[in-house]
Amino acid sequence: MTNPDLVLDDPALEGPLAFVGGPYGNDRALRAVLDDAMRRGAARIFCLGDLGGFGPHPERILPLLDEFEVTVLAGNYDLALAERRGDCGCGYTHPDDNRFARVAYAYTSRRTSDADRARFGTLPRHIRFTREGVRYLLCHGSPRRVNEFLWDSASSDAFLERAARDAGADQIFCSHTGLHWQRALPSGARFVNAGAAGRPANDGRPDAWYAWLPADSRDAEFLAVPYDHDAVAEEIEREGLPPEFARTIRTGWWTTCLEILPAKERLRGRH
Amino acid sequence: MERSPVPVLALRAPKVPLLSLDTVWFQVAGTLCNLACRHCFISCGPGNRSHEMMSRAEVGRYLVEAADLGVKDLYFTGGEPFLNRELPGILEDALRIAPVTVLTNATLIDDRRAEELATLSRGARYSFEVRVSLDGLTPDTNDPIRGEGSFRTTIRGVEALHRAGFLPILTVAQTWSDEEDAALRERFHALLLELGITRPRVKVLPLFRVGRETERTRGYAPDEVLTEEHVLGYDFWNLQCSTSRMVTSRGVFVCPILIDHPAARMGSTLAETLRAFPLAHGACHTCWATGASCRN
Ligand code: SF4
Ligand code: SF4
Numbered sequence: 001m002t003n004p005d006l007v008l009d010d011p012a013l014e015g016p017l018a019f020v021g022g023p024y025g026n027d028r029a030l031r032a033v034l035d036d037a038m039r040r041g042a043a044r045i046f047c048l049g050d051l052g053g054f055g056p057h058p059e060r061i062l063p064l065l066d067e068f069e070v071t072v073l074a075g076n077y078d079l080a081l082a083e084r085r086g087d088c089g090c091g092y093t094h095p096d097d098n099r100f101a102r103v104a105y106a107y108t109s110r111r112t113s114d115a116d117r118a119r120f121g122t123l124p125r126h127i128r129f130t131r132e133g134v135r136y137l138l139c140h141g142s143p144r145r146v147n148e149f150l151w152d153s154a155s156s157d158a159f160l161e162r163a164a165r166d167a168g169a170d171q172i173f174c175s176h177t178g179l180h181w182q183r184a185l186p187s188g189a190r191f192v193n194a195g196a197a198g199r200p201a202n203d204g205r206p207d208a209w210y211a212w213l214p215a216d217s218r219d220a221e222f223l224a225v226p227y228d229h230d231a232v233a234e235e236i237e238r239e240g241l242p243p244e245f246a247r248t249i250r251t252g253w254w255t256t257c258l259e260i261l262p263a264k265e266r267l268r269g270r271h
Numbered sequence: 272m273e274r275s276p277v278p279v280l281a282l283r284a285p286k287v288p289l290l291s292l293d294t295v296w297f298q299v300a301g302t303l304c305n306l307a308c309r310h311c312f313i314s315c316g317p318g319n320r321s322h323e324m325m326s327r328a329e330v331g332r333y334l335v336e337a338a339d340l341g342v343k344d345l346y347f348t349g350g351e352p353f354l355n356r357e358l359p360g361i362l363e364d365a366l367r368i369a370p371v372t373v374l375t376n377a378t379l380i381d382d383r384r385a386e387e388l389a390t391l392s393r394g395a396r397y398s399f400e401v402r403v404s405l406d407g408l409t410p411d412t413n414d415p416i417r418g419e420g421s422f423r424t425t426i427r428g429v430e431a432l433h434r435a436g437f438l439p440i441l442t443v444a445q446t447w448s449d450e451e452d453a454a455l456r457e458r459f460h461a462l463l464l465e466l467g468i469t470r471p472r473v474k475v476l477p478l479f480r481v482g483r484e485t486e487r488t489r490g491y492a493p494d495e496v497l498t499e500e501h502v503l504g505y506d507f508w509n510l511q512c513s514t515s516r517m518v519t520s521r522g523v524f525v526c527p528i529l530i531d532h533p534a535a536r537m538g539s540t541l542a543e544t545l546r547a548f549p550l551a552h553g554a555c556h557t558c559w560a561t562g563a564s565c566r567n
Contacts (some may be wrong), residue, residue, distance in 0.1 A: 093474070093475070094460075144291075153396070154344065154397070155370075156369035158338040159343035163341075263400050
């Protein structure tokens with residue numbers, strides 16, 4: 001499968017931009033975020049992959065992204081579904097996390113049409129553009145690997161500097177971890193992890209998050225958007241997905257797949 | 272007993288490329304340990320000086336080099352790292368550069384030391400992980416492997432770390448069969464929960480049939496080696512030696528497992544070791560077959 005980088009050259013890129021991490025099958029959260037970005041006047045909206053998984057309506061995500069003309073790249077989840085792999089490739093070792101990951105993947109896979117799989121297979125791995133002389137690179141995990149986690153507390157400056165250099169980029173937008181953060185590096189390069197829209201940020205707030213890049217700035221803002229999370233939690237329960245997923249949506253605290261969190265991020269959460 | 276492959280096999284061994292130097296390990300206490308576990312794959316113990324204690328200055332030089340090369344994370348092991356009196360300073364230096372994990376048997380960790388480490392951790396921008404080795408759910412199963420009384424002292428260390436605010440990762444060598452694996456993982460989680468550790472973290476590592484383990488069970492059989500067929504289409508990212516190196520007082524080795532094998536010493540600086548390595552050892556077969564990494 002070849003997914004060449006998508007290189008964009010468009011005057012709209014000079015305007016304010018929105019970066020949306022993993023919708024994870026949570027269509028209500030995604031719609032809230034996209035509405036918010038439009039209301040603020042986004043010149044272009046990007047989605048950084050992982051359309052399904054965890055949430056109740058993976059089949060509603062692509063139509064929603066199309067409706068808002070979002071430019072999408074591939075996450076590990078999307079690639080796994082495109083290639084009909086047996087699991088999502090996150091590599092959990094805890095028996096519970098393994099089970100949760102399997103349940104979410106099987107559910108998402110059942111609800112993914114052949115047409116959607118084919119479309120996932122054509123998504124680019126990277127998106128590149130230049131804006132005011134700054135070379136931007138968008139990816140899902142890290143510039144080099146779609147399923148590499150870039151956590152704030154586990155990514156050294158030294159490593160990020162090298163990653164930016166190797167990628168030939170000055171500013172990188174990534175996702176995959178579900179937690180948003182950004183860091184300006186000593187060289188001037190910058191990493192922004194947009195977090196996830198479909199799953200709260202493990203901070204006791206049930207909102208949906210995305211990253212906003214104002215015109216004339218490299219400094220991203222992280223925006224929290226309230227949405228009807230109770231309705232989503234009820235849908236999760238109705239669909240027979242694990243009640244732990246519903247609890248995460250209701251409380252804003254992660255209840256599953258915690259083993260991958262580094263100490264600092266884990267300690268900030270409740271579980 | 273067969274302990275390592277004969278040289279003719281080494282000639283045909285497939286090579287693992289160094290894809291990226293992400294992780295640097297330090298054998299910071301050399302091969303000195305206050306325990307002498309019967310499965311220790313580098314035969315550490317109170318009298319083993321095949322690798323010496325590393326000084327803060329010595330580690331510091333490698334830290335500078337590692338940062339220049341874009342290191343992602345740092346690991347400190349031994350032997351027992353807390354036998355090294357300079358360890359707190361070394362960890363402080365390391366945490367300025369990258370996230371740090373220290374691997375310990377926790378027998379030397381009391382409340383005062385745990386609190387000292389917690390202060391270090393709180394002041395650092397990067398994560399500081401403590402991994403604690405234990406090999407059984409009770410003294411009856413643990414102590415025959417790790418030594419009389421070690422279960423109790425290790426558990427005390429784990430409790431002290433927990434009280435100080437750490438989320439220690441229990442690291443267990445898989446001394447049981449694959450069929451029992453899932454059940455035992457659960458039981459180690461349950462053990463931590465019983466201790467009041469509400470966020471249990473457990474990592475299971477395979478046994479490497481090298482060092483003292485060869486006497487406890489057996490060494491590698493001559494056919495337990497990798498050939499080109501094994502690595503055909505294989506994703507080398509799965510082998511930790513494609514992304515890491517191990518620094519000891521004797522130089523830089525390919526990985527944490529083979530430091531007793533002179534052929535695994537690749538240079539005296541990290542820069543000298545940025546090249547492929549032949550997977551000629553039986554232990555490589557274990558890494559390949561289990562997909563295991565000594566990383567968290
Ligand atoms: S396994 Fe760890 S604790 Fe046991 S002797 Fe070896 S280094 Fe020491
Ligand atoms: S023992 Fe494992 S980590 Fe070490 S060189 Fe062989 S494959 Fe690599």
